[in-house]
Amino acid sequence: xxxxxxxxxxxxxxxxxxxxxxxxxxxxxxxxxxxxxxxxxxxxxxxxxxxxxxxxxxxxxxxxxxxxxxxxxxxxxxxxxxxxxxxxxxxxxxxxxxxxxxxxxxxxxxxxxxxxxxxxxxxxxxxxxxxxxxxxxxxxxxxxxxxxxxxxxxxxxxxxxxxxxxxxxxxxxxxxxxxxxxxxxxxxxxxxxxxxxxxxxxxxxxxxxxxxxxxxxxxxxxxxxxxxxxxxxxxxxxxxxxxxxxxxxxxxxxxxxxxxxxxxxxxxxxxxxxxxxxxxxxxxxxxxxxxx
Amino acid sequence: xxxxxxxxxxxxxxxxxxxxxxxxxxxxxxxxxxxxxxxxxxxxxxxxxxxxxxxxxxxxxxxxxxxxxxxxxxxxxxxxxxxxxxxxxxxxxxxxxxxxxxxxxxxxxxxxxxxxxxxxxxxxxxxxxxxxxxxxxxxxxxxxxxxxxxxxxxxxxxxxxxxxxxxxxxxxxxxxxxxxxxxxxxxx
Numbered sequence: 001x002x003x004x005x006x007x008x009x010x011x012x013x014x015x016x017x018x019x020x021x022x023x024x025x026x027x028x029x030x031x032x033x034x035x036x037x038x039x040x041x042x043x044x045x046x047x048x049x050x051x052x053x054x055x056x057x058x059x060x061x062x063x064x065x066x067x068x069x070x071x072x073x074x075x076x077x078x079x080x081x082x083x084x085x086x087x088x089x090x091x092x093x094x095x096x097x098x099x100x101x102x103x104x105x106x107x108x109x110x111x112x113x114x115x116x117x118x119x120x121x122x123x124x125x126x127x128x129x130x131x132x133x134x135x136x137x138x139x140x141x142x143x144x145x146x147x148x149x150x151x152x153x154x155x156x157x158x159x160x161x162x163x164x165x166x167x168x169x170x171x172x173x174x175x176x177x178x179x180x181x182x183x184x185x186x187x188x189x190x191x192x193x194x195x196x197x198x199x200x201x202x203x204x205x206x207x208x209x210x211x212x213x214x215x216x217x218x219x220x221x222x223x224x225x226x227x228x229x230x231x232x233x234x235x236x237x238x239x240x241x242x243x244x245x246x247x248x249x250x251x252x253x254x255x256x257x258x259x260x261x262x263x264x265x266x267x268x269x270x271x272x273x274x275x276x277x278x279x280x281x282x283x284x285x286x287x288x289x290x291x292x
Numbered sequence: 293x294x295x296x297x298x299x300x301x302x303x304x305x306x307x308x309x310x311x312x313x314x315x316x317x318x319x320x321x322x323x324x325x326x327x328x329x330x331x332x333x334x335x336x337x338x339x340x341x342x343x344x345x346x347x348x349x350x351x352x353x354x355x356x357x358x359x360x361x362x363x364x365x366x367x368x369x370x371x372x373x374x375x376x377x378x379x380x381x382x383x384x385x386x387x388x389x390x391x392x393x394x395x396x397x398x399x400x401x402x403x404x405x406x407x408x409x410x411x412x413x414x415x416x417x418x419x420x421x422x423x424x425x426x427x428x429x430x431x432x433x434x435x436x437x438x439x440x441x442x443x444x445x446x447x448x449x450x451x452x453x454x455x456x457x458x459x460x461x462x463x464x465x466x467x468x469x470x471x472x473x474x475x476x477x478x479x480x
Contacts, residue, residue, distance in 0.1 A: 037451040037461070044453040051361030055391070124392040131394055132359060135452050135475075 007178025094157025339399025
């Protein structure tokens with residue numbers, strides 16, 4: 001299964017594999033988060049995301065002939081359809097929070113669109129997911145607002161996280177295999193380009209409101225925002241950056257084509273995926289058929 | 293209706309009867325199945341039983357999960373199967389989790405809300421969802437849940453997340469106790 005024959009499978013896996021891999025990353029904070037409320041928050045969000053992946057694998061079962069466990073843990077790396085954003089290690093707390101905010105705001109846009117899917121079982125399932133995703137959205141947004149308001153160190157770490165993640169967040173919306181057909185028959189009610197436009201416009205406004213929209217222009221390993229330190233010196237350095245294909249036109253942030261960190265929907269992964277896959281699937285591969 | 297052991301209590305074993313009588317017996321059996329994460333609460337009071345249908349050789353039970361990732365679902369499935377097959381022997385219980393309509397906390401019965409309170413968990417607010425903000429340490433949210441220990445409304449939401457997916461954590465300013473509540477509905 002290098003390319004799913006049925007585009008519906010590719011659609012389901014684009015969401016399910018994101019949720020599975022994101023859940024796996026979130027679960028790595030269990031026991032390590034900066035305080036216990038966040039330990040519980042990330043653990044709970046991880047539990048929700050992995051459960052959503054299972055529901056989507058169940059929906060795909062008649063099309064794939066594989067059980068949810070086989071889908072989650074029994075595939076070769078190239079068979080996964082996760083996006084690069086979800087695969088990255090947690091890194092700094094600021095990156096984890098920024099990524100959770102970017103991922104869940106983007107996820108909300110695609111889920112809302114899918115509530116109108118002509119595939120009613122998918123639409124019903126998505127409505128259930130949305131009820132739980134609202135807690136995740138609130139969590140990401142509360143931290144975004146809190147950290148963007150300072151103090152300087154927290155704001156800088158959030159900005160660095162947003163800079164590192166924004167390009168790959170855009171690539172969450174890379175076109176799906178067989179997308180034209182999915183849109184034509186209403187399974188995917190709106191094209192991915194349309195969803196990206198909606199998300200980018202909204203996230204652009206939120207970033208502007210927090211004066212953090214520079215991350216859309218200068219994304220990459222470090223934002224290079226110039227911030228005064230307690231000694232009065234200016235910190236931050238300019239880093240090389242590549243355009244994520246976004247630009248501000250007539251007061252609105254839009255996508256002009258081109259992606260960085262795309263390919264996940266076709267089974268091409270970041271260098272961080274293989275180590276994650278090896279850990280995530282290790283037990284399943286060592287003990288085929290085991291139950292726990 | 294044939295009562296094979298002649299007892300007159302609710303748990304009497306039913307072999308035959310009208311469809312309504314058999315379904316009633318099944319519902320009574322389900323009222324005896326409890327949520328393993330909230331032991332005093334029966335699954336009927338939790339409002340997760342959507343439909344029961346008794347046919348010749350089987351009993352179909354549709355359940356609505358509270359949260360998709362609830363780890364208690366497998367236990368509930370086993371307990372439901374055992375409870376149904378005990379009162380309706382000769383029929384196979386078929387338990388299915390369905391997702392439409394989505395479960396909401398408005399489905400918890402008044403008896404269920406009482407059971408939650410007795411257990412020390414504040415029942416969720418009813419009706420339209422109120423704005424819910426998860427991290428009171430970031431943005432304090434006043435009120436919303438009554439303290440299960442002293443009844444005061446002078447409480448704050450600490451986090452929408454807690455020890456299980458269906459619980460949130462709060463703090464009572466009046467008696468200065470942390471407490472848990474059944475998770476409030478998220479605002480749209």
